[in-house]
Amino acid sequence: MAVAKPIHMMVAIDLEGKLLRAELVEHHEPIVLIGIPESKIRAMTDGYVGLDIVAEAAAEGVGHDVDIISGATVTIMIIDDSVVRASIKVARALGLGGLDNSAAENGPTNVLNMEATETSDWDTLLGDGSVRRLTLDIGQINDAFAATGDPRVLSHAEEGAPDETYIDLNLALVSAPGIGLSLMGENAYNNLTEWMEEGDNAIMLAGRGLYSFKGSGYVRGGIFDRIQLVQGDISVRFRDPAPEMLELLSICSAINARTGGAFDPTIQPLWALYAERFSAGSTPSAAEIAAVNTGWQHVQFSPAELRFAKHAMALTLNGIAQGFIADKVAAFFRAEGVENVLVNTGEIMAVGTAPNGSAWPVTIANTDGEIAPLSNAAMATSAPLGTVFDPAATVGHILDPRTGQPGGQWAQVSVTATSAALADGLSTAFCLMSDAQMRGAGAAGVLDIRTIA
Numbered sequence: 001m002a003v004a005k006p007i008h009m010m011v012a013i014d015l016e017g018k019l020l021r022a023e024l025v026e027h028h029e030p031i032v033l034i035g036i037p038e039s040k041i042r043a044m045t046d047g048y049v050g051l052d053i054v055a056e057a058a059a060e061g062v063g064h065d066v067d068i069i070s071g072a073t074v075t076i077m078i079i080d081d082s083v084v085r086a087s088i089k090v091a092r093a094l095g096l097g098g099l100d101n102s103a104a105e106n107g108p109t110n111v112l113n114m115e116a117t118e119t120s121d122w123d124t125l126l127g128d129g130s131v132r133r134l135t136l137d138i139g140q141i142n143d144a145f146a147a148t149g150d151p152r153v154l155s156h157a158e159e160g161a162p163d164e165t166y167i168d169l170n171l172a173l174v175s176a177p178g179i180g181l182s183l184m185g186e187n188a189y190n191n192l193t194e195w196m197e198e199g200d201n202a203i204m205l206a207g208r209g210l211y212s213f214k215g216s217g218y219v220r221g222g223i224f225d226r227i228q229l230v231q232g233d234i235s236v237r238f239r240d241p242a243p244e245m246l247e248l249l250s251i252c253s254a255i256n257a258r259t260g261g262a263f264d265p266t267i268q269p270l271w272a273l274y275a276e277r278f279s280a281g282s283t284p285s286a287a288e289i290a291a292v293n294t295g296w297q298h299v300q301f302s303p304a305e306l307r308f309a310k311h312a313m314a315l316t317l318n319g320i321a322q323g324f325i326a327d328k329v330a331a332f333f334r335a336e337g338v339e340n341v342l343v344n345t346g347e348i349m350a351v352g353t354a355p356n357g358s359a360w361p362v363t364i365a366n367t368d369g370e371i372a373p374l375s376n377a378a379m380a381t382s383a384p385l386g387t388v389f390d391p392a393a394t395v396g397h398i399l400d401p402r403t404g405q406p407g408g409q410w411a412q413v414s415v416t417a418t419s420a421a422l423a424d425g426l427s428t429a430f431c432l433m434s435d436a437q438m439r440g441a442g443a444a445g446v447l448d449i450r451t452i453a
Contacts, residue, residue, distance in 0.1 A: 007082065009082050010022070013090065013091060017054040018053065019050065019083075022045040024041055024294075044079075051064060055429060056084055061084050061085050061088060081228070099380065110353065113176075114176060114177065117177045119181050120158075129174060130173075131171065131179075132170070133169065133171075135167070135169075136167050137164060137165055138159075138160045139162030141158050143160070148418070165210070166210050167208075167211040168209050173203055180202070183204060188243065191243070214226065214227070246301065246302075247262055248421070252265055253430065255422070255425040255426060256296040257425050258442060259403075259430075262400070262401070262433055262437075263320075263426070264294065264401035264428035265315045269293065270292045270399055273292055274389050275389060278389040278390055278395070289404040293310040293311060294401050298310045299315070317400075319428035322345045322347045326378065327420045329343045329351060330349040330420075343420075347381075347420045348362050348378060349377075349420040350374035352375065359373035359374055362379055364379075372450075380420060380423035380424040398428060402432075407432065408431055410452060413427050414429050415448070416446070417446050418447065427440075430451075435451070
């Protein structure tokens with residue numbers, strides 16, 4: 001998951017609105033630190049010398065060519081946004097080159113009604129402009145490029161039928177209650193508003209087709225390099241964590257607090273240390289274990305970003321993701337009207353009943369055929385020695401984040417709960433907890449706990 005850090009630039013502009021110099025002062029971009037010579041970045045910023053900011057203001061910041069560096073596309077785009085739009089803003093504020101700031105001083109000419117909560121269907125939202133839509137097919141794309149008259153276009157025509165969808169892009173301001181409730185539903189909308197601070201807005205982007213608005217190099221937690229929000233001299237690029245990720249991280253927070261830190265996804269660097277040492281035929285030293293930064297209290301997340309408060313931290317969602325996915329699959333089936341289904345993603349979520357009308361019979365692993373009857377309930381099982389680090393199979397994969405040591409008060413723990421994510425997270429943590437500690441973690445959502453010593 002990407003962690004946002006600023007890129008600091010210093011820019012000089014003359015009284016006529018010409019850019020004299022753009023200097024890269026400080027950055028922490030990994031691709032530049034380890035993959036691309038900084039000299040290439042500096043050479044690119046040197047290209048801004050002489051840029052006409054007045055002309056850029058007239059072209060809304062896109063009146064120039066950007067010298068993209070292969071492998072650092074997103075970084076260059078961010079630098080370009082920063083240099084050009086900040087320069088326009090400063091030039092307007094100081095009246096450089098005859099620019100003025102009267103439009104910004106006048107304020108907005110239209111104000112959205114943020115009190116309206118009436119919901120509408122998709123066609124209505126499209127019709128009244130609540131959802132804005134852009135659709136292009138392959139034929140339109142090829143015709144547009146052919147119209148440029150550049151002969152190189154003919155050898156790079158987009159393949160496919162002319163009427164095949166190239167992009168179908170939909171955009172909506174879902175922080176507006178009526179729009180958000182219509183598109184997201186009450187629960188998801190309320191979850192979104194809990195994260196938003198006063199003055200924040202949330203935008204929904206949804207697309208399909210051959211061309212992805214996310215960008216060819218997009219990874220979860222990264223930047224959408226093909227789309228940005230531009231309003232006057234202000235530009236915003238979008239980062240992701242997705243709403244589902246925020247929901248999952250919120251569940252992690254609740255289980256971490258409930259188990260006194262026994263469940264902690266920041267265990268990943270410690271797990272990696274154990275795996276590396278044991279694969280080399282050694283074991284981690286006490287000093288190495290102590291040097292690893294873990295602790296859920298150092299994780300900060302919001303719709304804008306995921307940030308670690310300490311260096312070299314990382315997350316593993318292996319102890320909860322399968323259960324979370326089972327919940328989502330079950331919710332999908334319910335939404336489609338399926339009343340009875342058994343979802344198995346490695347953890348079990350039982351919806352309704354089995355074909356014979358009884359609860360779904362689920363066999364618990366490593367028992368003599370012990371059956372757990374499930375109906376509208378989930379079960380997850382964890383075992384410290386289910387995966388091991390050492391050839392002797394004595395050092396299990398469930399590490400205690402509170403001590404940094406391999407844990408395991410139980411050979412196996414199975415938890416039945418109202419959600420598979422809860423069952424999954426608790427079964428992991430309960431392997432590290434005594435019977436009294438498990439009972440002390442609270443009964444909310446927990447239907448049954450079965451242990452094997």
